[in-house]
Every structure is written in structure tokens, then in C-alpha cells.
Amino acid sequence: MSSALIRNSIRFFLLAIMQVLIFKRVAFNWGDFAFIHFLVYPLFIIMLPIKMPRPLVIFLGFLIGIFVDLFYDSPGVHASAGVFTGYARGLILDLLEPYEGYNTNDSPTIETMGISWFMSYSSIILGLHLFYYFSVEAFSFVYIFEIVMNTIFSFIASFIILMLYLLIFRPKR
Amino acid sequence: MQNILLLFARFGSHITFIFLTIFSFVLIVNYNQTQRSIFINSSNYYANKLDSKTSRWQSYLSLQEVNDSLAKHNATLMEKFINIDAPAPAPSDTSIQYDVIPAKVIRSTFNLRNNHLTLNVGTKEGVQKDMGVISENGLIGIVREVNENFAHVISVLNSQSRISCSVKDYAYPGNLIWKDLDPNFMHLQSIPKHVGISIGDTVITNGYSTIFPRDIMVGTIAAFKVEKGSSNYNIKVKLSNNIPNTQIVYVINNKLAEEQKALEIIGDE
Incomplete structure (x- = not known):
């Protein structure tokens, strides 16, 4: 249990630092086309242990969100998205639960859960997170076009980064 | 106390979610200029919408009067229209032949x-x-x-x-x-x-x-x-x-x- 705590704490700081120091500064702008943003910290929520109490997941989502917010100068925006994602993660885990249930106490990984399960699980969470984040950022569905465009392109960009992260660090548990 | 804990065990994630969402939205609205202005404007937007709904109801209630006045107006117009083709008016008191x-x-x-x-x-x-x-x-x-x-x-x-x-x-x-x-x-x-x-x-x-x-x-x-x-x-x-x-x-x-x-x-x- 303590090793899981350490691993997740490290992941928390690693992803948050990467987000605010590297990916915050990366921006692809081609004229008016500014729809690509990299959000990698949702991976922290994705990788939390499956059996972790859900209120705690939500609280940790809030925590990493507010941490990122401190550097984005947008108090609450990432935090609300983190809260939402933490809440949605529980529902998605219920939805994607295998027939015999989850037989691991550790983090969901490609090795333990299989690549197709992990892909659908992480892409749903990332997509929901991005859509919620951009909705809250725009704060009005008047900008639905921008919200959807941002979500689609940022999803592709962020998902590539997440897969690269998993390839590089290869979390086993 | 035990009941509260039981309640939290059952609905903990919902409660945490709602509480933290409200908290972060309070933060958003209080500390973000863009979202703050949108929030204020859209609350005005809904207030205005309510106002215009109310005034529409009011105008619906006054339709009766509007109808009557329009009918009167119509009558005067029709009077003019009919009298264009009417024979020359009698030299007596009446200036037009038809009243409507x-x-x-x-x-x-x-x-x-x-x-x-x-x-x-x-x-x-x-x-x-x-x-x-x-x-x-x-x-x-x-x-x-x-x-x-x-x-x-x-x-x-x-x-x-x-x-x-x-x-x-x-x-x-x-x-x-x-x-x-x-x-x-x-x-x-x-x-x-x-x-x-x-x-x-x-x-x-x-x-x-x-x-x-x-x-x-x-x-x-x-x-x-x-x-x-x-x-x-x-x-x-x-x-x-x-x-x-x-x-x-x-x-x-x-x-x-x-x-x-x-x-x-x-x-x-």
C-alpha cells in the first residue's frame, strides 16, 4: 500500500510539473487555428488504483487540478475538470467492468487489463476531461464550436503524449 | 455520527463531487475575469428572458383592448373605402353615405x-x-x-x-x-x-x-x-x-x- 502511495505521489508531481513547465508553453498556432492544447495530468487520475475509495479519487482530481490552476492563473477551472473526471472515472469503471470483476488492487495498466480495455478506458476519461475543461473555460455553450474543436484536436494531441508517456515509463503496477 | 458515516459510505462520491464542483465554480467565478463576466452577463441574460416572457404575458392579457382598437381602426378605413365609390353625398347634413x-x-x-x-x-x-x-x-x-x-x-x-x-x-x-x-x-x-x-x-x-x-x-x-x-x-x-x-x-x-x-x-x- 505504501509503495502504491509513493508511486502515485511521484506520478502526481511528475505529471503536474510536466504539465505546467513543459506543456503549458507548447502551443501550435497556425493563424486562427489554435485548437491544440496538451493536457497530460488526467493520466494521474486514469492511473489511480482501481479499488481506491471514490471520494478520495475525486478529491485527488481536485488536488491536481488546483495545482495546475496555480500555474495557469485560472483558479478553479482545472480543479472543476479534475473533480468531474474523478467522478466520471468511477462510473466508467462500473461501465467497463469485466464479467468476473476487477481482480487487481493496483493501477489499471495495459499489462493487467489488456490494450483494448485500457485504450477505451483512458480515451473516454481523457475525452470527457477535455470536453468538460474547455466548456468550463469558455463558460458558455455559445462557444460550442470552439469547445468541440478544442476537444477534438487536443484529444488527439494529448492522447499521443499519454501513449508516449506509457511507452517510456512502462508502469507495471 | 454513525449514520452520517454510513451515508457518506453510500453516497460519498456524489457528495464529494457536488461539494468540490461547487467549490471550484465559486473559485472560477470569483477569480477569473472572463468567466466572471460571462457569469454575470448570462445571469442578466436569463433575467432579461424572464422579463420579456412576463411582458409577453402582459401583452397577451391586453389583446382584448388591442383587438377592439384595431377593429375600430378597420371600420374607419372601411368607411373611407366604401365611400370612395358611393354616389355623391346628399347635400344635406351627411357628408358621407355609409357609416361602418x-x-x-x-x-x-x-x-x-x-x-x-x-x-x-x-x-x-x-x-x-x-x-x-x-x-x-x-x-x-x-x-x-x-x-x-x-x-x-x-x-x-x-x-x-x-x-x-x-x-x-x-x-x-x-x-x-x-x-x-x-x-x-x-x-x-x-x-x-x-x-x-x-x-x-x-x-x-x-x-x-x-x-x-x-x-x-x-x-x-x-x-x-x-x-x-x-x-x-x-x-x-x-x-x-x-x-x-x-x-x-x-x-x-x-x-x-x-x-x-x-x-x-x-x-x-
Whole structure:
């Protein structure tokens, strides 16, 4: 249990630092086309242990969100998205639960859960997170076009980064 | 205490979610300029929407008055319109021949053999017996009985009705009668068969009676035929107005009717 705590704490700081120091500064702008943003910290929520109490997941989502917010100068925006994602993660885990249930106490990984399960699980969470984040950022569905465009392109960009992260660090548990 | 813990164990994630979402939205609205202005503006937007809804309801409640004033306005316009074609006014006190009195239908029948209407105007408004009643699009009937507040009108949809009409551009007078029990059609009789009419021609009043002014639209020709051995057409006329659905009508007061009738009676004798 303590090793899981350490691993997740490290992941928390690693992803948050990467987000605010590297990916915050990366921006692809081609004229008016500014729809690509990299959000990698949702991976922290994705990788939390499956059996972790859900209120705690939500609280940790809030925590990493507010941490990122401190550097984005947008108090609450990432935090609300983190809260939402933490809440949605529980529902998605219920939805994607295998027939015999989850037989691991550790983090969901490609090795333990299989690549197709992990892909659908992480892409749903990332997509929901991005859509919620951009909705809250725009704060009005008047900008639905921008919200959807941002979500689609940022999803592709962020998902590539997440897969690269998993390839590089290869979390086993 | 134990109950609270149990409750939290069951609904903990929902409670945490709701609580933290509210908390972060409070942060967003308080510390982000863009979201703050959007929040303030959209709350104004909904307040405005509510306001405009309320005012729409208010205007709905005042529709009655609006209707009445529009009917009055219509009546003055119709008065002008009818009097353009009317014969030169008598040199006496009246400057125009026809007065128009707006009225509302408060009861009407249309599926009997003899149909009637009741209007909400009476002698108080200047309505008298034998005045014509029209709507914006066509004929309605003739005032038969009148008291202080109400007028009883015999509809043109009546076995007794004989209204003097012509086909537009021809002066030949014909009688408009109601034969079928269909409130959309009447029959025009005694137009001679050498008159070149065709389907779609307009039928108008010809002003030969003292009841209706000239050139009131009655309807269009839907079909016509010549009975064997007859020298007249039997014309089916599609009425231009929908009498069962009429609510606002105009009573026409021909100020010279008495004068004309008196003269005609003397002449006939």
C-alpha cells in the first residue's frame, strides 16, 4: 500500500510539473487555428488504483487540478475538470467492468487489463476531461464550436503524449 | 455520527463531487475575469428572458383592448373605402353615405337551413333594422331585429336570402341564394347566358339594394351551367369569407336608405 502511495505521489508531481513547465508553453498556432492544447495530468487520475475509495479519487482530481490552476492563473477551472473526471472515472469503471470483476488492487495498466480495455478506458476519461475543461473555460455553450474543436484536436494531441508517456515509463503496477 | 458515516459510505462520491464542483465554480467565478463576466452577463441574460416572457404575458392579457382598437381602426378605413365609390353625398347634413360600425359575433349558427348570428352592438351604437353586415372578406348577413345592446342578424346562409349581385365587369344583376347546406358555396341566378363568364371570375355586390354598398367582394365562380330550356346561368359561387370562423364584423349604415326607399315606394305605386 505504501509503495502504491509513493508511486502515485511521484506520478502526481511528475505529471503536474510536466504539465505546467513543459506543456503549458507548447502551443501550435497556425493563424486562427489554435485548437491544440496538451493536457497530460488526467493520466494521474486514469492511473489511480482501481479499488481506491471514490471520494478520495475525486478529491485527488481536485488536488491536481488546483495545482495546475496555480500555474495557469485560472483558479478553479482545472480543479472543476479534475473533480468531474474523478467522478466520471468511477462510473466508467462500473461501465467497463469485466464479467468476473476487477481482480487487481493496483493501477489499471495495459499489462493487467489488456490494450483494448485500457485504450477505451483512458480515451473516454481523457475525452470527457477535455470536453468538460474547455466548456468550463469558455463558460458558455455559445462557444460550442470552439469547445468541440478544442476537444477534438487536443484529444488527439494529448492522447499521443499519454501513449508516449506509457511507452517510456512502462508502469507495471 | 454513525449514520452520517454510513451515508457518506453510500453516497460519498456524489457528495464529494457536488461539494468540490461547487467549490471550484465559486473559485472560477470569483477569480477569473472572463468567466466572471460571462457569469454575470448570462445571469442578466436569463433575467432579461424572464422579463420579456412576463411582458409577453402582459401583452397577451391586453389583446382584448388591442383587438377592439384595431377593429375600430378597420371600420374607419372601411368607411373611407366604401365611400370612395358611393354616389355623391346628399347635400344635406351627411357628408358621407355609409357609416361602418364594428361589432363582434357573440353567437352564430351555420349548419342549419336558416342560420342566424347575434352581434354585440345595438341601438346604442346606432344599429338599425335592415342594415347590412359584412366582414373584411365578404358578406355576412342583414340585421333583422335589434334592441339596445344586441343585434340579431339573418345570415346570408339562409333559405330566405336574396342578395343582388353581379359578376365583376358586367352590370347584369343576379340573385345570390343559398341552396346546398354548405357554408362555403352559394348560387347566383338569373345572369343571362349570353354573358361571357368563366370560372374564377369575381362576384361582387352591385349596390342595387339599399342594404349593401357597391363592390363588396362576395366570392369567385366555382362552376356554372345552363339548365335545359333556361336562358340563365346557374352559377356556383365560392364565398370569399369563412362565415363560421368570423369573429369581427362591420355593420353598414346607409344613411340615404330611407330616402331612397321612400322614393321607390312612391314610384312603384
